[in-house]
Amino acid sequence: MKSKSLLLYAFAYLAFLYVPVLVLPVFSFNDSQFIAFPLSGFTTRWYGALAGDSAMQHALGNSLKVGIITALLSTMLGLAAARAVTRYRLRGAGVALGFISLPLFIPDIVLGLSLLMLLGAVGLPRSLAAVVLGHLLVCVPFALTVLIARFEGFDKNLEEASADLGEDSWMTFWRITAPLMLPGITASLLLTFITSFDEFLVAFFLSGTEATLPIYIWGQLRFPERLPMVLALGAVILVASVVLVICAEYVRNLGVKNRVVGA
Amino acid sequence: MSFLSVSNVSKSFGGAAVVNDVSLEVARGEFFALLGPSGCGKTTLLRMIAGFETPDSGTIAIDSEAMNTVPPHLRPTNMVFQSYAIFPHLNVFDNIAYGLRKLKLSKDQLRARVEAMLATVRLEGLGARAADQLSGGQRQRVALARALVREPKILLLDEPLGALDKRLREAMQVELRAIQRKVGITFLLVTHDQEEALSLSDRVAVMHQGRILQIADPRILYERPNCREVADFIGEMNFFHATVREIAGVSATLNAGLLGLITLPTANLAPGIKADDHILLAIRPEHVRFAASGVAGDIAASTFLGERSHFHVRIAGRSEPVFVSGSAPPIGAVHLDFPPEKLIGLPT
Numbered sequence: 001m002k003s004k005s006l007l008l009y010a011f012a013y014l015a016f017l018y019v020p021v022l023v024l025p026v027f028s029f030n031d032s033q034f035i036a037f038p039l040s041g042f043t044t045r046w047y048g049a050l051a052g053d054s055a056m057q058h059a060l061g062n063s064l065k066v067g068i069i070t071a072l073l074s075t076m077l078g079l080a081a082a083r084a085v086t087r088y089r090l091r092g093a094g095v096a097l098g099f100i101s102l103p104l105f106i107p108d109i110v111l112g113l114s115l116l117m118l119l120g121a122v123g124l125p126r127s128l129a130a131v132v133l134g135h136l137l138v139c140v141p142f143a144l145t146v147l148i149a150r151f152e153g154f155d156k157n158l159e160e161a162s163a164d165l166g167e168d169s170w171m172t173f174w175r176i177t178a179p180l181m182l183p184g185i186t187a188s189l190l191l192t193f194i195t196s197f198d199e200f201l202v203a204f205f206l207s208g209t210e211a212t213l214p215i216y217i218w219g220q221l222r223f224p225e226r227l228p229m230v231l232a233l234g235a236v237i238l239v240a241s242v243v244l245v246i247c248a249e250y251v252r253n254l255g256v257k258n259r260v261v262g263a
Numbered sequence: 264m265s266f267l268s269v270s271n272v273s274k275s276f277g278g279a280a281v282v283n284d285v286s287l288e289v290a291r292g293e294f295f296a297l298l299g300p301s302g303c304g305k306t307t308l309l310r311m312i313a314g315f316e317t318p319d320s321g322t323i324a325i326d327s328e329a330m331n332t333v334p335p336h337l338r339p340t341n342m343v344f345q346s347y348a349i350f351p352h353l354n355v356f357d358n359i360a361y362g363l364r365k366l367k368l369s370k371d372q373l374r375a376r377v378e379a380m381l382a383t384v385r386l387e388g389l390g391a392r393a394a395d396q397l398s399g400g401q402r403q404r405v406a407l408a409r410a411l412v413r414e415p416k417i418l419l420l421d422e423p424l425g426a427l428d429k430r431l432r433e434a435m436q437v438e439l440r441a442i443q444r445k446v447g448i449t450f451l452l453v454t455h456d457q458e459e460a461l462s463l464s465d466r467v468a469v470m471h472q473g474r475i476l477q478i479a480d481p482r483i484l485y486e487r488p489n490c491r492e493v494a495d496f497i498g499e500m501n502f503f504h505a506t507v508r509e510i511a512g513v514s515a516t517l518n519a520g521l522l523g524l525i526t527l528p529t530a531n532l533a534p535g536i537k538a539d540d541h542i543l544l545a546i547r548p549e550h551v552r553f554a555a556s557g558v559a560g561d562i563a564a565s566t567f568l569g570e571r572s573h574f575h576v577r578i579a580g581r582s583e584p585v586f587v588s589g590s591a592p593p594i595g596a597v598h599l600d601f602p603p604e605k606l607i608g609l610p611t
Contacts, residue, residue: 160315161348163335165362165413175361179352 021238028232033225046232056233059216063197066128066212070135071193077136078143078188079181086151087159101141111137112205119206126208134202139192146191150184186251190244213237266291266449267312267417272321274307281307283473284321289417289451289466294443296452296460299470300496305453306345308470309419312451314338326416341410342419345426347402349394355381355405356390362413380412383442400431407439411446420452424459436463457497461485469493485547489533491609494545501551501585503544505608510538517608519544521558521580525603532608543609546601548573548588554600560585561596 031041050056081100085093103111115134119126158180162172178185200214207215217233220226265288274282282304289295297305310316312323314335323330325339341362350358359377368376381387384404389397397405403423410418423439424432440463443450454460460467461481468478469492477489488494491502505519515529522544536542549571560578572591575584576599585599 155346155348157344157346157348158350160335161342161344161350161409162361163315164313164340164342165409166336166365167362168334168336176350 024231024238025235028228028235030228033228035227035231046228047236049229050232050236053229056213056216056229059211059213062128062207062210063213066131066135066203067193067197069132070139070196071189073132074136074139074143074192075147075185075188077140078147079185081140082144082147082151083177086148087156097144100144103137104141108138108199108201112202115202116205126206128207128210128212130206130208131203131212134206135196135199138199138202139195142191142195143188146188147181147184150181150187154180183251186248190248194241194244265289266293266326267295267451268322268324269308269312270322270324272308272311272318272323274304274311274316274319280473282311282318285470285473285475286321287468287475287478289449292447292449294440294450294452294463294465296454296464296467297470298454298457298460298467298496301455303470304473305455305470306421309342309421309451309453312417313340313342313419339416340419341413341415341417342421343403343406343410343423345422347406347426349397349402349405349409351394353394354390355386355392355394355397358394358405359390359409359412361409376412380408383411383445384408385438399427400435403427403435407442411442411448414446415448417449417451420450422454423452425454425456432459439463461497469496471496487607488545488609491543491545491611494607494609499548499586499588500545501548503546504611505542505544507532507536507538507540507542507608510536515608517542517544521578522601525601525606527603527606527608531604531606533610536608536610541611543611544606545609546606548586550602550605551585551587551589552600552602553587553589553592554598557598557600559596559598562592 026039027035028046029042029044030039031043031045032039081096084090085097090096112134115130115137116126119130124130158176159172162176163169167175198214200218203212204215204218211219213233217230220230267287267289269285269287272282272285273280285304285308287295297308299305307316311318312325312330314330314333318331330338350361353361356377359380360373363373363376377390378387381390384407386401386404386408389401392401394402394405403426407423420439424435427435436459439450452460452463461484464481466478466480467484469476469484471492477484477493479487484493484497488497488500494500494502503519503522505517505522505525508516508518508524510516510529510532513529514526515532517525517527519525525544532542558578560576562574563577563584564575566573570590571588574587574589574592576587576597577584578599587599
């Protein structure tokens, strides 16, 4: 009896999680401007409108650019910092880690506002580059957390063994560290990309005239007749995310095969 | 000039001296062991020779070349790590071939060299095996092969048999010695296992608290330890307090308390012991004999071990029992005989 009610709870919880998300694709195929039941018919015209909306595509391009650059930069920075704190005895490493992670706990609105004032103070224009800088603040702590966990999971003797066998630190990185860190690097790239891709507040303050996708969507909400198209856009993003996560899982499973054994 | 020369090397971590003014010389082709309890600095010394740690002072030279400023990847040493450090993303063949990249061998030459090494460590046909499908003993062999295939001047082994079970360990000891004879490379072994050090090595350095106490071949180390720590660490030993009364040429007379007045060969005393010194008299359990007369005692505990047995014999005026190893004693009260030629005198 008890297990039955638990099962019920589990289903209710899953429904709460996923039914709202599923509403998105359902209404994106609904042949009506109004988001209401009953559904009035099947159409793909919202997707057609999406394909023809150059402003949306421009915003998407901006978001992809910002997301990819942010993911690459923050993962590279995170890799260097994670290696430093896990491989060397560093004075003040704990304090440095604390400061790097602090932006995680600063509300994005405060972060966005202060960056905006900083830009103004040094006389730089608002731009996508400024958005990347802002996103780095938010993403590096994520990258660092993921990568430190992965570094701690592998025997540092492996890198020493590589040096012992005649490879300098650069070749050791390519032959040992990078392949063993690949699952961590992939996870970090994905996490930072997604974080940057759907970040709104910092981008809102810093992007200036170049909108990123979340800002574009926010702008579209003012026009009720465009709402179904936004739903179609949401559905596309949803599918793309699922594909991305499946790919990431695949890479991670490749990594599990190489799970590092301590002794 | 010796092959490996460590001179006055010291290293401290956070103010604590881990290796303290250590000097040692190892000859070409020698099987040399650094023996000591954990934390004695032996692994740090090994890692300084490999280049993973830098000495605070002192010099390390290999084949007359100073090593202090040479980074690990350029040193003529290779190491078998305690954890083996087998590269988990590479198979056995690629693990062994890892250190041969710079030699730019042709594919056939590379294959021949790796196959030959696989044969040396008796892993023929396992080249394609993935790293995570190896047993403990096989991992140990791969680690050994991966280091030996580079034909280092010195092979460094950090507790290489520690992770193996007792049976496998004994088999690998025999094999390690055979491989060393075959390849003729100088082996430097770090271990806390005295049996392993004694049975494998040509010479052993006993380390304690960052210092080397004694460097000698295994027999000397066992029969003539130069201090209490070495005597204690290598095998079992009984100690008695004594005072030197007189040293007259080849024989010395001691007042040994419970054991009475004893005359023994001067050669049995550690160097530097003079008349009137308080010393420790030491004797191995297998040298103490049950006799018809001598020091009276009674057996407090005994362990039957087949041909020989171990006995704890309590004697009057001494809190700890005397450890005796021998065949069955007479029933009841016993008398112990301490043959003077088997007693050795050590500084307190």
